Amino acid sequence: MKLRLFDYLAIAVSLLVISGFSVYAYAGRNKSGDVVIEASGAQWIYPLNVDRTEAVKGPMGDTIVVIREGKAFVEDSPCPDKLCVHMPAISQAGQWIACLPNRVFVRVKGNNRQQVDEISY
Amino acid sequence: MMKPDTSGGPWLRINTSPGVLFAAGALLFPAFLMQQDLVVRALQIVLFITFNAFSGRRVRPVQFLIVSTGIVLFNLVIPTGRVLVSVLGLPLTEGALKSGLFKATAMTGLIALSQFSIRSDLRLPGRLGGLIGRSLFYFEKIMGERRRIDRRDIIGSIDRLLLEVQGPAAPGTQAKAEGSTSTWSGVLALAVIVCVNWGALVVTLVHPRPFWG
Amino acid sequence: MIPKPIPFLRVGIANLPILLSLDLLPAPLLLLVVLLKVLGQGLIGGTLFSYVFLFSAVGSFASGLSMLLFRRLFGSRISLVGVGVLGALFSNTAQIVLARLLIFGEGAWLIAPPFLALGTVTAALLGAFADRFAARSQWLVSAREIG
Secondary structure: OOOOHHHHHHHHHHHHHHHHHHHHHHHOOOOOOEEEEEEOOEEEEEEOOOOEEEEEEEOOEEEEEEEEOOEEEEEEOOOOOOHHHHOOOEOOOOOEEEEOOOOEEEEEEOOOOOOOOOOOO | OEOOOOOOOOHHHHHOOHHHHHHHHHHHHHHHHOOOOHHHHHHHHHHHHHHHHHHOEOOOHHHHHHHHHHHHHHHHOOOOEEEEEEEOOEEEEHHHHHHHHHHHHHHHHHHHHHHHHOOOOOOOOHHHHHHHHHHHHHHHHHHHOHHHOOHHHHHHHHHHHHHHHHOOOOOOOOOOOOOOOOOHHHHHHHHHHHHHHHHHHHHHHHOOOOOOO | OOOOOOOOOOOOHHHHHHHHHOOOOOHHHHHHHHHHHHHHHHHHHOOOOOHHHHHHHHHHHHHHHHHHHHHHHHHHHOOHHHHHHHHHHHHHHHHHHHHHHHHHHHHHHHHHHHHHHHHHHHHHHHHHHHHHHHHHOHHHHHHHHHO
């Protein structure tokens, strides 16, 4: 079975494309991580790379968690101090925002681990 | 997959023409696709599968189950929404499950719908339809003779088969298949089915049910 | 018109007539054969309304067009093996993208590498078979004379 020049090239190109897809599918994905929201004994998971707004029910009412442009933050909450609203948006694994009065806990879970400077507020 | 034509065959096949059946299918198509309620979709799928029996096509529900499971699993891999249960470290989420079920029902429902509404002797009009008809004629002829293909001399035997099929004169117009005109009961039955499905769509759009809708 | 045995129900084998006709037919006729193949499979399998038909149509036209292109482009420096492999690459990639959009979501990429790998292998085998068939077939000779 004589294979000609471009047959080999075609096979090479195919192998290249397959490797590319392998890297993308198995190694390079989910760089952005997921947001885990815990409240009222339940847990929610949302990817950081899709914009959305979720109303999380707590004993005091709904805490509004917003995911936008790869970051998550609390837009509004029924707690008196609104500390959670003023906390900066989170996007790295290990970061978190909590509304203690309303018992809502938001954190980022993911593969990206970066050194995070001290956050002071 | 198809039963050979027997006189006094499946009810729908006798009582409707391929064109009418196709039209019914085309009308059902958007009614199914736009349906958001998962339970209603499941019911519609069961409906379409049972109609396949009336249309003369034997379907294997196992195949649908396998396809559906695959689609749902693929969607569950990407978690979204409320976590229902965690299996081996992978959280299974409500959002991913609904999304998976929606796509799986879309896939299997459309397959069941089109299998029931498209008869193999449906002929599209015009020259294209004629071409298709002739291609399928040759295809069926070849399939009929395929026992003659010898494993040890694959190319030679296929070659001889092709030469032989080509030989005789071009096929004349085929005799009209049985059930090629509709009866009133057939058309009525189809009309009822179409109305029921569109009715279901309207009802679920006006009164969506929580979670399933 | 020459009989074109079209919808072999096994997935890859259906491409065989297309491969064989690459050199026989001018481009518009070849694409017509692709269309007939897609519609024929849709009618027999009864899948015209479903996603299956969409996948079949997209895949077949992607492979048909790309195979035409590469055959014309590279001429005798590529055999049906290479042409088939490239055709499968385009066809399967298009189908994966479609699957990502319609049924699998982001999970589609997980199956992309094995799916493409399998497609490449079967395309290479099919191309090799087509090459040998084209070399030996009497029927093809008569088809050339008519066309």
